[in-house]
Amino acid sequence: MAQLIHQDSALLTLARKLDKSPLPTSDRACLITLPDGSTRLGVTQVVNFVHHGGEFAGALFGRVSFRFAGENSELSNAFSPTHDVAWFIVDHKNGLVQFGPQDGLIVRHPGLGIGSYIVGQLLRILSGGTAHGSYKVVTTELPQITLDALPAALRAENERRIENVFGNAGFYLSSAAGVRVIGARKVAELKPHWNWEKVKFLNPGQLIDIAANSINRCSSAEKASEALSVQVEAIKNELASAADNLEASRTELGALSERRNSDLLQAAEREAQLVSGLEDAEADLFRVTGEMDEAKAAYLQLLSEPARATASEIRSATYPSSPHFIIELGRQTRILAWALVAGCIFLGAAGLAIQAFR
Structure with a gap:
């Protein structure tokens, strides 16, 4: 393991001052692929500035910041001084390179490849600048407070991401001195690296094509x-x-x-x-039925009584007393009387017939 090179407070102070200064910037585009397969445009703001004057005259300061494009984006669409940003400063006099910020590279949307893309773009500036490959990299202590603030379930995942992002870029992580640090032996070992499947750098021509396709889709949508x-x-x-x-x-x-x-x-x-009529009819029927039952009962009672009455009582009951005189004839006498009446009627009719034919 190479000897640890500790931070220079004066160089670090200059880097912080330059980081807060309004320096010239340039914007570059990239395309982010989200977990659901959709894509979003991203913007990186790049600073590549040479400091003049003072103890560190000629020092190179580089910075890369990231945000998502679009005013109405549901993702973070504004640059932040503390999130999605990383910088470096080169001390040519002492042949050193210091990385920052000291609070670490904090990514607002982890898992999308943004952290490795920021580090990769930062190393592209460093490799294309005036830093010599033999320059030493100042060892930086990882911000343990920031790591401890993460939920326990995310700490292991965050540790894995740190190792992937910085390990693939040529940095080493060490806890040999009892403190978790990150560094590199020399600048030549550092190389730009990021996940091209998640984040794709766009040159101006590609950005124009995407804009044209978007306009065509908007026209079709209209x-x-x-x-x-x-x-x-x-x-x-x-x-x-x-x-x-x-x-x-x-x-x-x-x-x-x-x-x-x-x-x-x-x-x-x-x-x-x-x-109402039915009720009246039922009442009448009930009354008549009662009267019939009473008459039937009286008749049955009459039949059940013994024959006590004599013939004279029966005749008296059958023929009630009358003031008129009644002659009762025998059977033979009645037949003779009726025969006499019939003969008279016949003779009378015959006489009338004879008178009619005269």
Whole structure:
């Protein structure tokens, strides 16, 4: 393991001052692939500045900041001085390179390859600058407070990401002195590296193509929107007509309901009359049945009594007393009398017939 090179407080102070200064910047585009397969445009703001004057005259300061593009993006779309940013400063006099910030590289949307892309772009500036490959890299202590602030479930995942991001870029991580540090033996061992499948650098031509495709899609979407607007208007007209028909149906249904209620009321009154008549008929039937039962009982009682009455009592009961005189004839006498009457009638009829033919 190479000897640890500790930070120079004066160099670190200059780097912090330059980081807060309004330095010239340039923007570059990249394409981020999200876990669901969709893509978002990203913007990196690059600072490549040479400091003049003072103890560290000619020092090279480089910085890379990241944000997502788009004003209405649901992702972080503004540059932050503390998140998604990393920088370096080169001390040519002593042949040293210091990386920062001291609080570490804090990524707002981990797992998208943004951290490794920032480190890769930062090393591209360093390798293309005036730093010699033999320059030493100042060892930086990892911010343990920041790491401890993470939930326990995320610490192991964050440790794995740190090792992947910085290990693939040529840095080493060590805890030999009892403190977790990150560094490199010399600048020549550092190399730009990031996950090209997650983050793709866009040159101006590629960015223009993406913009053109977006414009074409927007134009197609506008045409489709206009067609949908026509369909929506037609549907609104149909709904208005249906609403009118519904109102008419409701009115007709109300009238039918009123007639039905009237019919039901009349039927109820008629039913009440029929029920009353039925009750009266049942009462009459009950009364007549009672009278018949009484007559039947009297008749049966009469039949069951012994024959006590004499013939004269029966005749008295059959022929009640009368002030008129009644002659009772025998059977033979009645036959003779009826024969005499019939003969008289016959003779009378014959006489009338003879008179008619004279």
